[in-house]
Amino acid sequence: MFQAGIFKGKTALVTGGGSGIGYEIARQLLQYGAELYISSRKPERLEVAAEKLREYGPCHTFPLDIREVEQVEALAAHIKAESGELHLLVNNAGGQFPSPAEDISPKGWQAVINTNLNGTWYMAQTMAKHFFLPQQSGCIINIIVDHYRGMPGMAHTAAARAGVDNLTKSLAVEWANRKVRINSVAPGIIQSSGLEHYPPELVAQVAKTIPMKRLGTTAEVAEAVLFMALSEYITGETLYIDGGSRLWGDVWEIA
Numbered sequence: 001m002f003q004a005g006i007f008k009g010k011t012a013l014v015t016g017g018g019s020g021i022g023y024e025i026a027r028q029l030l031q032y033g034a035e036l037y038i039s040s041r042k043p044e045r046l047e048v049a050a051e052k053l054r055e056y057g058p059c060h061t062f063p064l065d066i067r068e069v070e071q072v073e074a075l076a077a078h079i080k081a082e083s084g085e086l087h088l089l090v091n092n093a094g095g096q097f098p099s100p101a102e103d104i105s106p107k108g109w110q111a112v113i114n115t116n117l118n119g120t121w122y123m124a125q126t127m128a129k130h131f132f133l134p135q136q137s138g139c140i141i142n143i144i145v146d147h148y149r150g151m152p153g154m155a156h157t158a159a160a161r162a163g164v165d166n167l168t169k170s171l172a173v174e175w176a177n178r179k180v181r182i183n184s185v186a187p188g189i190i191q192s193s194g195l196e197h198y199p200p201e202l203v204a205q206v207a208k209t210i211p212m213k214r215l216g217t218t219a220e221v222a223e224a225v226l227f228m229a230l231s232e233y234i235t236g237e238t239l240y241i242d243g244g245s246r247l248w249g250d251v252w253e254i255a
Contacts, residue, residue, distance in 0.1 A: 008033030016093030020192040024218035030056035039064035066119030086131040096157035116160035148246035172236030181235040188242025212243035
């Protein structure tokens with residue numbers, strides 16, 4: 001889809017790069033010539049993924065909990081020592097679980113907000129201060145979710161991801177004159193390892209609710225991320241990869 005070697009000479013970081021959408025984003029970046037860093041909270045999964053990814057190009061790993069600022073700072077220092085520069089950050093790490101709003105515990109709420117909103121902010125601010133702002137160049141892509149009409153049944157992640165969506169707009173304006181672009185990609189229901197955490201009967205009926213009558217693929221999301229990374233006059237935007245589901249259809253009935 002893209003010109004061979006188009007990311008040659010570029011260094012990229014993909015959080016949550018050990019599985020699912022993050023793994024495919026990492027694979028495609030390597031395929032098109034990038035030097036890559038991937039991070040995850042699970043070192044074992046990270047190393048298994050990196051071994052496969054190295055078939056496509058140079059892939060480095062760094063175990064990381066994006067909720068811990070000290071760990072994020074350590075990653076920035078590691079990249080600076082090993083590669084000197086960073087050109088692209090893909091904030092893909094995150095997590096959520098389905099639950100009626102009244103059943104979300106304070107601990108569950110805080111875990112989702114801390115990961116999806118705070119963790120994304122820590123990564124964006126830290127990498128901008130260490131790399132993008134001093135370089136006067138760089139790109140951040142935030143992977144969020146299809147929250148266009150709200151997310152009944154997952155109010156915690158809808159709130160967090162909507163926060164990231166707005167953060168994307170704010171940072172895009174603040175850092176535009178320093179040639180740092182920030183955009184978001186909002187996948188709908190994607191056929192990936194992330195669906196393992198949801199009831200099989202729910203996943204089976206989801207495709208019927210999507211106007212295009214199928215789930216999305218990790219490759220389609222990755223292609224959108226690469227497009228946004230390469231588009232030098234787009235900033236502050238959110239690109240939905242959802243088969244039209246933000247406009248019509250409901251994943252489940254409201255009680």
